Amino acid sequence: MQRDKKMKKDLSTEQKIKDAARKVFMTKGFSGCTTREIAKSVGINVALLNYYFRSKGKLFELILEAALSDFIEAMVEVFSMDLSLEDKTRMLIDKEFEFLRKHPELPLFIHAGLNQESDNDFDQSNFLGRLHQTGIFEQCEKAQEEGKMRKVNMINVTLLFMSNCHFPIMSKKLICGIYQMNESQHEERLNEHQEIVKEMLINYLFPNTFKNA
Amino acid sequence: MQRDKKMKKDLSTEQKIKDAARKVFMTKGFSGCTTREIAKSVGINVALLNYYFRSKGKLFELILEAALSDFIEAMVEVFSMDLSLEDKTRMLIDKEFEFLRKHPELPLFIHAGLNQESDNDFDQSNFLGRLHQTGIFEQCEKAQEEGKMRKVNMINVTLLFMSNCHFPIMSKKLICGIYQMNESQHEERLNEHQEIVKEMLINYLFPNTFKNA
DNA sequence: ACTTATTTTAAACAATTGTTTAAAAAGCAT
DNA sequence: ATGCTTTTTAAACAATTGTTTAAAATAAGT
Known part of the structure; x- marks a missing residue:
């Protein structure tokens, strides 16, 4: 028992x-x-x-699933807010950087973990459904039809956000190694990068609101 | 002996x-x-x-070093060409996507490998020196002074390129899992992403050459 | 052909692995 | 206290780990 x-x-x-x-x-x-x-x-x-x-593997799956859920939930939280898309963009990037600064190992853990597992059916938590519930897709679709947002597939939008938020964190050792930086120097670059990413993504996704550099 | x-x-x-x-x-x-x-x-x-x-560890270090060298060399190759910065940007992104499509496990392997190692002194190959030899830093500095390129730290520039090229490849399982995609659907997104990244980075780094969306 | 050095193997090494078994300890109801 | 269930432990399990040893096979030099 x-x-x-x-x-x-x-x-x-x-x-x-x-x-x-x-x-x-x-x-x-x-x-x-x-x-x-x-x-x-x-x-x-x-x-x-x-x-x-029951086993090491079962425990690992549990942890991995929880980690995935954690970081999807962070997106859901922002998407559920009553904000414009531009503000959601800024908010998402800030929250993501803040969250990842606290859990810098998370992205690498997730990606390496998913590669270790044989079956990729992590549909149990229904991540896509949770994202849909926030209404973010409709909000984007509407903005795209109104010409306020660049017509980009939502998967590519996801990739843009995740690439520019997750990678800078997970590449710390590589970047520090190449450019011979210490912790604090890297932190400084990261802080600046956070602002760069915000401006770049907003400029790209909502080109009408910013016409200048 | x-x-x-x-x-x-x-x-x-x-x-x-x-x-x-x-x-x-x-x-x-x-x-x-x-x-x-x-x-x-x-x-x-x-x-x-x-x-x-001599040991498993020694063999691993060798492989890791070679992998690092491989992908730095890909950058060096492009940077050494006689092209404008805009063309180098396009070329680098295309070459990077092409290279990573052939070796999709490389980025994750490198990052996970670096985390596994205790000492991060992978200065042996002098990556930074190899990059400097291409003259890319001077080319960027000149363009920045002339107002043709946005004044962004080169480390941040590196981060922008790597984030948007490497992450889309290494996140395949995660993205496919979330959005319930098969191989070919993911390939299609990736192809589109390659163009997105090119346009976005060029728009951001060289804002004068493109004033419209 | 003979000697020597290099390459390859089979076998063993001790240590560590994930997991299980059986018994002890602790909690809890009566 | 007495029974019963739940929690925790010590010990053992067989399998696998990275590495070494000593001998065999192959190549090279003379």
């Missing part, structure tokens, strides 16, 4: 395992760490890990 | 190992594969792998 039957306990152990697993998986990846490492960082026995979650 | 003493042999075994290691490391990452897996894919014994290269 594993869990699932009665769940009255304090939940703290299960949650502590998840937290530790998240931290370890994030920084080292699935095959880059061991179950014992995770257990040790919680202060529990290895067997307890398989007691709560 | 390992290697290094006399190297007259045909080299094919050593190269075959490198090729196989590159392929396996690329798709599965350092800790995602085993030395036996690599050896098997070459058709040799495991010990031979440690005979040519």
